[in-house]
Every structure is written in C-alpha cells, then in structure tokens.
Amino acid sequence: xxxxxxxxxxxxxxxxxxxxxxxxxxxxxxxxxxxxxxxxxxxxxxxxxxxxxxxxxxxxxxxxxxxxxxxxxxxxxxxxxxxxxxxxxxxxxxxxxxxxxxxxxxxxxxxxxxxxxxxxxxxxxxxxxxxxxxxxxxxxxxxxxxxxxxxxxxxxxxxxxxxxxxxxxxxxxxxxxxxxxxxxxxxxxxxxxxxxxxxxxxxxxxxxxxxxxxxxxxxxxxxxxxxxxxxxxxxxxxxxxxxxxxxxxxxxxxxxxxxxxxxxxxxxxxxxxxxxxxxxxxxxxxxxxxxxxxxxxxxxxxxxxxxxxxxxxxxxxxxxxxxxxxxxxxxxxxxxxxxxxxxxxxx
Amino acid sequence: xxxxxxxxxxxxxxxxxxxxxxxxxxxxxxxxxxxxxxxxxxxxxxxxxxxxxxxxxxxxxxxxxxxxxxxxxxxxxxxxxxxxxxxxxxxxxxxxxxxxxxxxxxxxxxxxxxxxxxxxxxxxxxxxxxxxxxxxxxxxxxxxxxxxxxxxxxxxxxxxxxxxxxxxxxxxxxxxxxxxxxxxxxxxxxxxxxxxxxxxxxxxxxxxxxxxxxxxxxxxxxxxxxxxxxxxxxxxxxxxxxxxxxxxxxxxxxxxxxxxxxxxxxxxxxxxxxxxxxxxxxxxxxxxxxxxxxxxxxxxxxxxxxxxxxxxxxxxxxxxxxxxxxxxxxxxxxxxxxxxxxxxxxx
Numbered sequence: 001x002x003x004x005x006x007x008x009x010x011x012x013x014x015x016x017x018x019x020x021x022x023x024x025x026x027x028x029x030x031x032x033x034x035x036x037x038x039x040x041x042x043x044x045x046x047x048x049x050x051x052x053x054x055x056x057x058x059x060x061x062x063x064x065x066x067x068x069x070x071x072x073x074x075x076x077x078x079x080x081x082x083x084x085x086x087x088x089x090x091x092x093x094x095x096x097x098x099x100x101x102x103x104x105x106x107x108x109x110x111x112x113x114x115x116x117x118x119x120x121x122x123x124x125x126x127x128x129x130x131x132x133x134x135x136x137x138x139x140x141x142x143x144x145x146x147x148x149x150x151x152x153x154x155x156x157x158x159x160x161x162x163x164x165x166x167x168x169x170x171x172x173x174x175x176x177x178x179x180x181x182x183x184x185x186x187x188x189x190x191x192x193x194x195x196x197x198x199x200x201x202x203x204x205x206x207x208x209x210x211x212x213x214x215x216x217x218x219x220x221x222x223x224x225x226x227x228x229x230x231x232x233x234x235x236x237x238x239x240x241x242x243x244x245x246x247x248x249x250x251x252x253x254x255x256x257x258x259x260x261x262x263x264x265x266x267x268x269x270x271x272x273x274x275x276x277x278x279x280x281x282x283x284x285x286x287x288x289x290x291x292x293x294x295x296x297x298x299x300x301x302x303x304x305x306x307x308x309x310x311x312x313x314x315x316x317x318x319x320x321x322x323x324x325x326x327x328x329x330x331x332x333x334x335x336x337x338x339x340x341x342x343x344x345x346x347x
Numbered sequence: 348x349x350x351x352x353x354x355x356x357x358x359x360x361x362x363x364x365x366x367x368x369x370x371x372x373x374x375x376x377x378x379x380x381x382x383x384x385x386x387x388x389x390x391x392x393x394x395x396x397x398x399x400x401x402x403x404x405x406x407x408x409x410x411x412x413x414x415x416x417x418x419x420x421x422x423x424x425x426x427x428x429x430x431x432x433x434x435x436x437x438x439x440x441x442x443x444x445x446x447x448x449x450x451x452x453x454x455x456x457x458x459x460x461x462x463x464x465x466x467x468x469x470x471x472x473x474x475x476x477x478x479x480x481x482x483x484x485x486x487x488x489x490x491x492x493x494x495x496x497x498x499x500x501x502x503x504x505x506x507x508x509x510x511x512x513x514x515x516x517x518x519x520x521x522x523x524x525x526x527x528x529x530x531x532x533x534x535x536x537x538x539x540x541x542x543x544x545x546x547x548x549x550x551x552x553x554x555x556x557x558x559x560x561x562x563x564x565x566x567x568x569x570x571x572x573x574x575x576x577x578x579x580x581x582x583x584x585x586x587x588x589x590x591x592x593x594x595x596x597x598x599x600x601x602x603x604x605x606x607x608x609x610x611x612x613x614x615x616x617x618x619x620x621x622x623x624x625x626x627x628x629x630x631x632x633x634x635x636x637x638x639x640x641x642x643x644x645x646x647x648x649x650x651x652x653x654x655x656x657x658x659x660x661x662x663x664x665x666x667x668x669x670x671x672x673x674x675x676x677x678x679x680x681x682x683x684x685x686x687x688x689x690x691x692x693x694x
Contacts, residue, residue, distance in 0.1 A: 275659075286630060287640070302538065303665050305537075309626070315653065316658065
C-alpha cells in the first residue's frame with residue numbers, strides 16, 4: 001500500500017467513452033451542414049430576404065461564419081451562426097463545471113440561431129448545438145426553445161412533440177429531463193416568467209451516466225432541483241447521433257408554425273405587444289444567458305454574439321396586460337412551465 | 348499584555364468621522380427634495396408630459412416613490428426615483444468592498460434618474476446620489492453622466508464645467524478624480540466605447556482619506572489604475588454638503604443643453620441612429636451596471652430598476668457610421684475619454 005501511495009489506481013477510461021480520432025472534423029462538418037440546411041430552408045420560406053455571410057477569424061484560434069437575413073418578408077431578422085474555435089484554456093466558468101479540463105487546450109464547435117419574425121403571431125425561436133473537447137474530457141450541449149407572443153397551445157404542443165420524437169429515438173429520459181432543464185434555464189427571475197414555452201436544453205453530455213446534474217448554481221431557483229442523476233450511459237457515437245437528430249428536428253418543429261401564422265393580420269396592438277415582449281428576450285440574453293455573457297467577457301465577436309438581440313424593442317414602465325385578453329393568457333399560461341405533450345384543448 | 352489580549356486597544360473613531368444622530372433623516376429629506384426639485388423643473392421644461400408617481404413598499408423594509416413622465420414633448424421617457432430602504436444585511440457584492448459592515452443591519456437612501464429625450468440632438472442623462480449606513484461604516488456615492496447621440500463639444504464642455512464648479516467648492520481633487528472614475532465605470536468593454544461623454548462617478552466616500560481606491564475589480568481594465576490613493580480627509584458634514592452641491596448642479600448642467608437642442612429638426616436618419624445608440628444604454632445597464640444587476644438579483648422593484656431602459660431601441664447587425672459623418676465623429680471623439688474642461692474648437 002505504501003509503495004503504491006503515489007500511484008493511485010486509475011481505472012482506464014472505457015473505450016466506449018472515447019471520441020473517435022476524427023470527432024472534431026465530423027462534428028464541425030455536421031454543424032456547417034446544419035447551418036447550410038437551415039439557412040437554405042429559411043431563405044426559401046421567407047421568399048424575399050437573403051442571408052448575407054460574414055466569415056470571421058478569431059485571433060486566438062479558429063473562426064466562424066455568421067449569416068444574417070434582415071428585412072425579409074417573414075423574418076425581420078434571422079441570424080444563424082457557425083463557429084469552430086480553439087485556444088489554450090477554457091474560461092473559469094466552464095472549468096468550474098469541468099475541472100478535468102484545467103491546464104488543457106480546448107476545441108469547441110457549434111451552430112446557433114435566433115429568428116425574429118415580423119408578424120407577432122409567429123414565435124421567436126432559438127437553437128444551439130455545440131461540442132467541446134479539452135484534454136481528457138469532451139461533451140455535447142444544446143437545445144431549442146420557442147418564444148411566442150400570442151398564445152397558441154397548438155404551436156407549443158407541435159414544437160414540443162417534434163422535439164420529443166427526436167429525443168425518444170435515442171433515450172426515453174431525454175425529453176422529460178431536457179424539457180425541464182429548458183424551463184429552468186430560460187427563466188427570468190426578476191420577472192418571475194419563463195422566456196417562452198421552452199423546448200429542450202442540456203449541457204455537459206459526455207455519456208458517462210448522469211443526464212442532469214441539477215440546476216446551474218448561477219441559474220434560477222429550481223422547483224425540481226432534487227430530481228437529478230438520471231443515469232444513461234451513452235457512447236460518443238450515440239450522443240453525436242442524438243445531436244444530429246435534434247438539429248435536424250428544428251425545421252419540422254418550427255416551419256409549420258410559421259406557415260400557419262405568418263399571414264394572420266395584425267395591427268398596432270399586436271405589434272406593440274411583440275416589441276414589448278422582445279424586451280424580455282434582451283433582458284434574458286444580457287442578464288442571464290451564459291453563452292452571451294461568456295462571449296462578451298472573453299473577447300468573442302460582439303456582432304455575432306449580439307445577433308440574438310431583436311432589431312426593434314420597446315420597454316414600457318409598469319405594463320400590465322388587460323384581464324382576459326390574449327396577452328393576459330400568454331402571461332397566465334405560456335410563461336409558466338407546462339406539460340405541452342399532454343395538452344388538450346379542454347385543459 | 349497577556350491580560351489585555353482579549354481586549355485589543357481600539358483607537359476610538361475621531362468624532363469628525365461619525366455621522367450626526369439625525370444623519371439618515373437629513374439625507375433622506377434632501378434626496379426627496381432633490382427628486383421634487385428635479386421633477387418639477389423637468390415637467391415645466393417639457394410643458395406637456397406629467398410625472399406619474401408610484402409609491403411602493405419593500406417587504407424587507409422601507410420603500411420609495413418612482414416618478415415617470417411618458418410621451419412628453421421633450422422627454423419620450425423620464426424616470427426619477429427616490430428610495431429609502433433598510434434590512435438585516437448588505438449583499439455580498441457590497442460587503443466585499445466594505446467588510447466592516449458584515450453582520451450589521453443597513454440603511455440606504457438615494458435618488459436616481461434617467462431621461463430619454465425624443466429629439467436625437469438632446470442627450471440622454473443619468474444621475475444617482477446615495478447614502479449608506481451599516482454598523483460602524485457609512486458612505487456616500489453618486490454622480491451624473493451625459494450620453495449624447497450627436498456630437499456637440501459645447502454641450503459636453505458645459506456639462507463638465509458645471510459639475511466641476513460644484514466639485515471645486517468642496518475639494519480641488521474631486522473633479523479630476525471623479526471624472527476619471529466616471530470614464531472608467533461607464534465603459535462598454537465588449538464595444539470598446541465609453542457610454543457617452545461621462546461626468547462624475549464616485550463611491551464609498553467616507554471622509555477617511557482615500558478618494559479613489561482603484562478600479563472596481565469587476566469593472567473594465569483601467570488605463571490609470573495606478574493613480575490611486577488621493578488623500579482628502581472630510582467630515583460627514585463636508586461630504587453631505589458636497590452631495591447636496593452635486594445634486595443641485597444637475598439642472599444647471601443639463602437644462603441649458605436641452606433648451607438649445609430640443610427644437611433642432613431631425614429626420615429618420617437621426618432618429619434611427621438615436622434608437623441604435625440607445626441599445627448601448629441597454630447593454631451597459633444590463634451587462635455592467637452594478638446598481639441594476641444588484642437590484643435585479645436581490646428582489647428590488649423590477650419596474651423601478653428598469654425604468655432606466657429606453658422606451659424604444661434598435662439593434663442593427665454590423666452597423667458602421669459613414670466616414671466623416673456626425674455619427675462617425677461621435678464614435679471617434681465622444682465615445683473616448685476626453686478633457687472636456689480644456690476643450691477648444693480648434694482641438
């Protein structure tokens with residue numbers, strides 16, 4: 001025992017937890033394809049607006065391509081980013097969650113989007129899928145969430161059901177766990193509101209057993225923070241397949257909602273409410289969102305990071321929705337966590 | 348020595364550093380008067396808009412009165428808050444700066460305002476003066492800063508000169524030290540811009556010698572961070588007189604600027620630039636401002652805290668001002684620290 005005291009027995013990592021040698025290339029290729037597929041489909045859907053691409057390089061390593069469509073017919077602004085970056089060390093906020101990465105170089109690639117439609121009856125939507133490697137650790141993270149301005153339970157249910165199908169092909173616990181994580185993460189504590197009707201959110205998926213490690217210590221108080229530790233051992237290939245499925249579920253989850261809402265007529269009331277509610281998007285992204293704050297504080301490309309902010313926004317002191325109005329219904333029902341899968345019209 | 352080991356010799360605080368017994372009442376009365384004087388003068392200046400008051404109580408102790416003028420002739424939105432609050436303990440962010448307050452109840456009172464004019468040629472302005480007591484410690488903080496949309500050196504110089512006069516009546520080092528602190532505090536690191544042309548900013552003024560303790564550890568990198576420790580011992584009465592002078596310098600510093608700019612004609616170009624630049628105000632307040640973040644994270648009255656946000660705001664991906672335009676001059680000169688006191692037109 002004494003002789004071995006300086007050489008602790010390390011259980012060799014099972015090979016099923018190791019990424020393949022071409023992991024980075026395969027994931028970044030997928031992330032680019034996802035950006036291509038989504039921007040192509042959105043440009044076709046819009047019919048008028050076109051994506052303008054800015055390729056950029058990061059002095060510390062890597063770069064990306066930002067694509068923005070402005071002043072379209074359907075989209076007032078649509079931003080879809082791809083990036084692939086590397087560097088000498090991860091920032092402290094991530095190292096706290098993944099101390100094994102300390103002292104190692106890192107690699108990160110991902111695709112993210114935020115779409116701000118013109119018509120207030122069409123919801124805003126966000127997607128992000130990402131992959132990290134740093135020394136002995138690697139993980140996937142991501143998700144997608146919907147932020148409607150007007151309350152259509154049918155839209156929320158369609159979005160959730162489509163994402164759930166994509167999850168269920170990979171693990172029965174993915175949807176319930178990641179749906180809850182999403183409600184918890186996209187929460188504005190100072191407003192006591194969710195950002196919208198949610199969707200999926202997950203982080204640090206490395207296949208080693210724990211789907212969910214409890215709430216982000218910097219995040220909002222969680223109502224179900226003790227329901228942690230759902231175990232699901234997955235290989236790198238399992239997780240990459242899941243990420244691909246999640247990414248590819250985006251268009252079928254969102255596009256049908258756009259198609260059925262974008263021609264509904266609206267007036268100043270609906271437009272003003274949309275601009276007001278967009279303020280919450282700004283508040284969430286600048287006060288709480290870890291990706292945004294991390295990017296701003298670590299010399300990211302500011303214009304690409306803040307592409308998520310809406311093109312036009314209102315704030316109104318002490319706004320209250322009229323009782324029994326659609327705006328009040330949004331607050332009462334759609335800005336609280338709901339079981340959208342089992343939602344019925346008689347609810 | 349041994350016998351006295353449990354009763355360390357505490358040098359009794361010199362009485363000149365103690366607040367008078369009626370300190371809280373006197374300061375809060377002044378803060379209310381300042382709110383009254385400013386709201387009355389602004390309502391007269393506007394001529395159309397009126398301040399609506401909301402009195403509010405804080406469950407943990409104290410309360411305030413928020414006054415908001417909306418849709419005035421000159422002011423699109425003007426918010427002027429008074430508050431007086433107390434509680435069992437200060438938040439960790441303040442205790443880190445004032446560890447002596449640990450374990451003590453606190454009292455805080457102050458007045459703050461943000462004015463968002465309609466005409467893009469009239470600058471946005473912010474003021475805040477505040478007083479804290481907590482066990483053995485007390486301090487004053489505050490300042491005022493100007494955020495123009497169009498570049499008028501005359502306005503920046505007038506604002507700074509008026510504040511400098513108010514400072515100079517109390518200490519020759521106040522203006523130079525607090526002017527620099529302001530440039531440093533109201534700085535958007537992710538944009539590499541000051542918020543505007545600055546003014547005054549100071550915190551933790553307790554008369555005990557050090558005007559300036561170096562940059563806020565959470566703040567931006569300071570270019571003059573080694574110039575600390577300017578010594579100025581002041582009594583509580585000295586400081587209270589300075590605070591009153593600073594507060595009362597606000598109207599003469601700002602109102603003449605409004606009067607000479609609010610009737611200049613403008614079009615969509617100027618309005619769009621104003622709305623775009625207002626986005627920086629949102630970014631500063633939500634990403635960096637300690638008052639805002641502290642308030643949002645500690646159960647403050649959200650509507651009063653976010654009264655500082657502009658009523659209408661634009662973001663535009665990769666906006667760049669046209670070379671040699673007034674908008675470019677704002678970026679080149681007015682969003683960098685300048686010596687406005689010695690500014691000449693031949694500069």
